[in-house]
Amino acid sequence: MPWDEGLVASLVYDRPDPSEGRILTYAQAINEALSLALDRDPAVFVMGQGVDDPSAMFGTTRGLQQRFGTARVFDTPLSEESMMGVAAGAAMNGLRPVFMHNRPDFVLLAANQLITHASKLHFMDNGQTTVPMVIWAAIGRGWGSGAQHSQAIQGILLGVPGLKIVMPSTPHDAKGLMLSAILDNNPVCVFEHRWLMRKDGVVPDGFYRVPIGKGIVRRQGRDVTIAGASHAIELGMRAATMLAADGIGAEVIDLRTIKPLDEEIVLESLRKTGRIVVVDTAWMKGGVCAEIGCLAAEKGFRDLKAPVARVGLPDIPAPAGFTLEQFYYPDAARIAASARELMEW
Amino acid sequence: MIRYCYKGEGLDGIARLAQGHEAAFLVGLYRSMLRIRRIEEEIERRYHENQMKTPIHLVIGQEATSVGCCAALRTADLVYSSHRTHGAYLAKGGDLKAMLCEMHCRANGCAGSRGGSMHLIDKVAGMAGTSAVVGGAVPIATGAALAAQMKHEDRVVVVFTGDATTEEGVTSESLNFAALKRLPIIFLCENNFYSVQSPLATRQPPREIHRWAAAHDLPVALADGVNVLAVFQATQAAVARARAGEGPTFIEAPVYRFRAHGGAGDDSRMGYRDEAERAEWERVCPIKLLETYLTQRGLIQSSTMARVEAEIRDEIAEAFAFALASPNPVEADLYRHVYAD
Ligand SMILES: Cc1ncc(C[n+]2csc(CCOP(=O)(O)OP(=O)(O)O)c2C)c(N)n1
Numbered sequence: 001m002p003w004d005e006g007l008v009a010s011l012v013y014d015r016p017d018p019s020e021g022r023i024l025t026y027a028q029a030i031n032e033a034l035s036l037a038l039d040r041d042p043a044v045f046v047m048g049q050g051v052d053d054p055s056a057m058f059g060t061t062r063g064l065q066q067r068f069g070t071a072r073v074f075d076t077p078l079s080e081e082s083m084m085g086v087a088a089g090a091a092m093n094g095l096r097p098v099f100m101h102n103r104p105d106f107v108l109l110a111a112n113q114l115i116t117h118a119s120k121l122h123f124m125d126n127g128q129t130t131v132p133m134v135i136w137a138a139i140g141r142g143w144g145s146g147a148q149h150s151q152a153i154q155g156i157l158l159g160v161p162g163l164k165i166v167m168p169s170t171p172h173d174a175k176g177l178m179l180s181a182i183l184d185n186n187p188v189c190v191f192e193h194r195w196l197m198r199k200d201g202v203v204p205d206g207f208y209r210v211p212i213g214k215g216i217v218r219r220q221g222r223d224v225t226i227a228g229a230s231h232a233i234e235l236g237m238r239a240a241t242m243l244a245a246d247g248i249g250a251e252v253i254d255l256r257t258i259k260p261l262d263e264e265i266v267l268e269s270l271r272k273t274g275r276i277v278v279v280d281t282a283w284m285k286g287g288v289c290a291e292i293g294c295l296a297a298e299k300g301f302r303d304l305k306a307p308v309a310r311v312g313l314p315d316i317p318a319p320a321g322f323t324l325e326q327f328y329y330p331d332a333a334r335i336a337a338s339a340r341e342l343m344e345w
Numbered sequence: 346m347i348r349y350c351y352k353g354e355g356l357d358g359i360a361r362l363a364q365g366h367e368a369a370f371l372v373g374l375y376r377s378m379l380r381i382r383r384i385e386e387e388i389e390r391r392y393h394e395n396q397m398k399t400p401i402h403l404v405i406g407q408e409a410t411s412v413g414c415c416a417a418l419r420t421a422d423l424v425y426s427s428h429r430t431h432g433a434y435l436a437k438g439g440d441l442k443a444m445l446c447e448m449h450c451r452a453n454g455c456a457g458s459r460g461g462s463m464h465l466i467d468k469v470a471g472m473a474g475t476s477a478v479v480g481g482a483v484p485i486a487t488g489a490a491l492a493a494q495m496k497h498e499d500r501v502v503v504v505f506t507g508d509a510t511t512e513e514g515v516t517s518e519s520l521n522f523a524a525l526k527r528l529p530i531i532f533l534c535e536n537n538f539y540s541v542q543s544p545l546a547t548r549q550p551p552r553e554i555h556r557w558a559a560a561h562d563l564p565v566a567l568a569d570g571v572n573v574l575a576v577f578q579a580t581q582a583a584v585a586r587a588r589a590g591e592g593p594t595f596i597e598a599p600v601y602r603f604r605a606h607g608g609a610g611d612d613s614r615m616g617y618r619d620e621a622e623r624a625e626w627e628r629v630c631p632i633k634l635l636e637t638y639l640t641q642r643g644l645i646q647s648s649t650m651a652r653v654e655a656e657i658r659d660e661i662a663e664a665f666a667f668a669l670a671s672p673n674p675v676e677a678d679l680y681r682h683v684y685a686d
Contacts, residue, residue: 004400053542054615077512077548078479078540105478109513144399144450144461148477316683321450321458322398323673 004143004194013199013234021202026192027059029171029203033178034061034098036207038068041096044182045072047087048100048136057100058138058197084110084135088118088187091133096182101137104153104191118187119162130185134178138192139230139281141329146320152313154191155280155287158259164188164212165259169233171201173256176210184212193231193281215262217269221249224339225269227292228279229255232312236279238332243339250339258288266292267300274305275342279335284312306345309338347622348546349538351629352599353569359638362574368644374416374573375639376653378408378632381435383657387665388431388448392609396669397448399461404432406603409631410535411436413568413576414503414596417584421498423473425486426505429535430465430475433505438470441660445668452674459682473502479540480506480513483532487519490530490593501587502530503580509540511554520561520595527592531583532558535570536599541606542617558595570598571631601626 016023024032037044046064048057052075056062065073076083080101087097101107107114118131140150154165164186168174174192181188218233219240226236233254240250251269255262270276276296280288289310296308311330319328354361363371385403392401404411411432415424418437426433434444440455447454448462456464463477473489476482486504493500510516511534523530536554538545549557555565564586568579576598583594603623605612613620639645 006395050541050543052547054612054617055542075543075547078509079512079514081514109478109480109515142398144463146459146461146464146477148463148481314679316679317459319459319679320399320456320461320464321454321674323450324458324679327676327679 004140004145007143008194008198011195011198016200016202021204023200024171024203025197026171026174026199026201027197029175029201030060030178030192031062032203033175034064035067037179037182038064038072040207043094044096044098046098046100047074047076047083049076049078049102051075051100057102058194061100080106080109081113084113085117087133088113088121088131091131092121092129096132098134098136098182101135103140103149104137105148105151107135107137108151108153114187115157115160119160122186123162131187132185133187134181134190135187136190136192138194138197140194142325144320145318147317150318152191152282154258155282157189158287158291162186163259164257165191166212166257167191167229168256169196169230169254171199171203173210175203176208177212177256179207180209180212183209188212191230195231196234210256213257213260213262215253215255215257215265217251217265218254219250219252221251221273223249223273224275224277224342225251225253225266225273226277226279226335226339227253227255227266227269229258229288230281232279232281235330235332235335239335239339242332242336246340248339248343261291261295263295263299266295270296270300270303274303275339277309277311277335277338277342280312282312283315284310285315287312306342309342311335311338346619347625348544348618349622351571351626353572353629355629356634356637358569358572359574359634362572362578363638366574371635371639372645372649374412374577375632375635375645377412377436378573378635379653380657381408381412381432382632384435384441384661385431387661389604389609391665398450399448400607401462401609402429402431402607403602403604404429406626406630407535407537407570407600408432409573410533410570410576410598410600411505413573414533414580416577417580418471418501418503420471422501422503423471423489424503424505425473425482425489426475427479427482427507427510428463428475428477429507430463434465434467434472437467437472439465439467439472440470441664442667443467445664446671449668449671450673451668451671452678453671457678458674480510480515483510483513483516483519487523487528487530490523490528491526493529494526499588500529501584503533504530506532506534507540508534508536508538508545508554509548510534511557512548517561520558520563523593524561524563527590529587530593531580531587532593532595533580534595534597536597537602539606539618542615544618553597555595555597558597563593563595565595565597568596568598570600571629571634573631573635603627
């Protein structure tokens with residue numbers, strides 16, 4: 001097995017109930033979204049390193065080139081910055097590119113075109129041009145991904161005006177948010193997590209959208225709020241189960257979009273629980289944890305019964321080695337422990 | 346369909362360039378390549394045991410580039426490489442035990458278990474660093490050459506890259522700067538025609554990579570990448586220029602990786618390249634070519650070959666045993682070296 005595919009294949013998730021509908025993996029759901037978008041609108045095209053190769057970007061682009069042709073689904077040179085600008089230029093001139101990257105680390109090479117150009121041009125020219133493009137990447141973790149292949153960069157991008165960032169946690173949302181992202185008239189980053197790629201879930205047939213900027217309550221609870229997105233929700237849900245065994249009711253809020261943020265869903269939950277643990281797949285400092293912590297302090301202060309708790313990555317680059325990784329990445333138990341501490345206040 | 350065929354001279358090329366080299370030197374090159382091959386094979390054989398929890402990018406088939414190049418370098422010269430590190434590290438004299446400890450995620454690995462196989466480093470041997478981001482090491486190596494120049498050090502820098510690395514803007518920018526400042530650096534491009542599973546033809550127009558490099562106004566060379574002597578000779582000439590203050594050189598060496606981009610085994614069967622193509626290149630396996638030459642000319646005896654194999658086997662067995670018996674890091678290790686003191 002190359003890289004961490006074996007690791008990802010070995011992860012165990014709760015099985016969805018087949019009586020609730022058709023079951024797809026997370027990667028298949030994205031594949032279906034791309035296929036639908038390409039089919040509906042000739043302006044949509046998919047580009048990225050290896051989108052047409054046999055591995056097909058974890059399967060998300062499988063069959064697309066055969067179906068829609070080499071002009072609309074194509075491999076690119078290893079030229080991230082240039083290709084990001086090319087995507088932006090095409091978007092500014094009537095197309096809707098979906099630019100796929102294996103990992104967010106590689107998006108960083110294109111920071112100039114993404115942050116300083118694509119995200120700002122609509123504002124800079126007084127709304128004359130739109131830049132409807134999707135930047136997709138899957139966060140890596142484990143098996144020696146290390147400091148240069150596991151960076152979750154949502155926190156770094158959170159402060160960039162003009163950019164939207166979605167981070168789905170379920171196959172259903174992966175499809176619905178991808179379709180919304182493609183239809184959005186702004187640059188939208190879609191950050192997935194490699195550990196979710198084989199997760200199963202109920203995915204409706206056909207076209208539907210999950211709105212950008214709207215979170216969802218994954219589990220109701222009265223005592224403590226756990227808020228996050230993407231793979232952090234997987235851990236948050238497990239933590240909630242652990243807490244339930246101790247008689248603590250955790251409410252799990254899946255933000256789904258981290259920019260623009262659904263502030264109301266967080267504040268409403270906080271009004272009920274008065275306690276919040278913010279979880280993220282990235283560094284705690286200056287990112288999603290910090291931003292939501294600030295939201296609680298700024299707009300939910302009166303409801304707080306305990307300080308805000310953050311569970312994310314420490315202010316350290318990811319180590320490659322297995323043992324060090326175990327110390328580095330928080331797990332469900334750590335989220336639960338954090339929540340229990342808040343209950344002591 | 347064979348997309349990328351071998352265009353070198355094969356055995357004839359070896360015979361031509363072997364003139365004037367001592368038998369001991371040739372046997373040494375052979376031994377170095379064989380050692381890398383056997384180490385890679387053992388890594389591959391054991392990979393499924395999941396003791397090496399690290400990605401691997403094997404250099405099986407590409408041994409001649411690292412060995413030929415490093416044979417023209419001194420210990421004080423610096424080598425940087427991409428994610429495909431094993432060959433450069435070993436050829437430059439990197440410590441095998443420290444490498445295997447790193448790959449087994451042990452505390453005494455060459456990067457303290459923080460780097461894994463893509464970040465092999467041995468500063469004593471002049472294996473100066475790598476980047477797992479394609480193109481990432483190219484400007485860093487260029488900076489190392491700038492430092493050597495500014496500090497008036499007698500030091501040449503080599504950076505190993507792949508064909509796809511030349512598509513990164515930063516590579517072009519680095520070539521430009523190196524040519525501008527006449528830096529003592531050699532860009533060694535191992536053109537193995539594929540970037541993961543993407544063939545060169547989907548990424549670059551049909552012109553040779555060294556011709557692209559030449560546009561940056563620096564001397565370029567095309568060296569047969571399966572001929573260790575051709576790579577040695579091209580590097581030697583580039584090193585001489587660099588030491589004489591005449592600036593950088595770009596060398597393109599066409600080669601083939603006999604295995605998948607990453608992981609154990611070949612993945613040609615997935616359909617992105619033809620197994621017949623690999624078979625064609627296996628016929629010009631760099632190690633077999635030199636071995637054939639050496640045996641045909643009676644420059645190596647079968648008893649010597651058997652001894653070399655046995656020595657390598659013992660060294661590898663000992664190094665693996667050492668790695669497996671080495672300690673894991675502890676939690677406190679994680680917090681070290683985020684900042685320098
Ligand atoms: C900037 C960047 N983009 C993409 C990748 C993913 N990636 C890792 S190795 C590789 C192939 C690089 O090909 P090449 O430079 O020719 O070297 P080779 O693997 O053939 O030795 C790719 C695309 C990466 N590591 N960094």
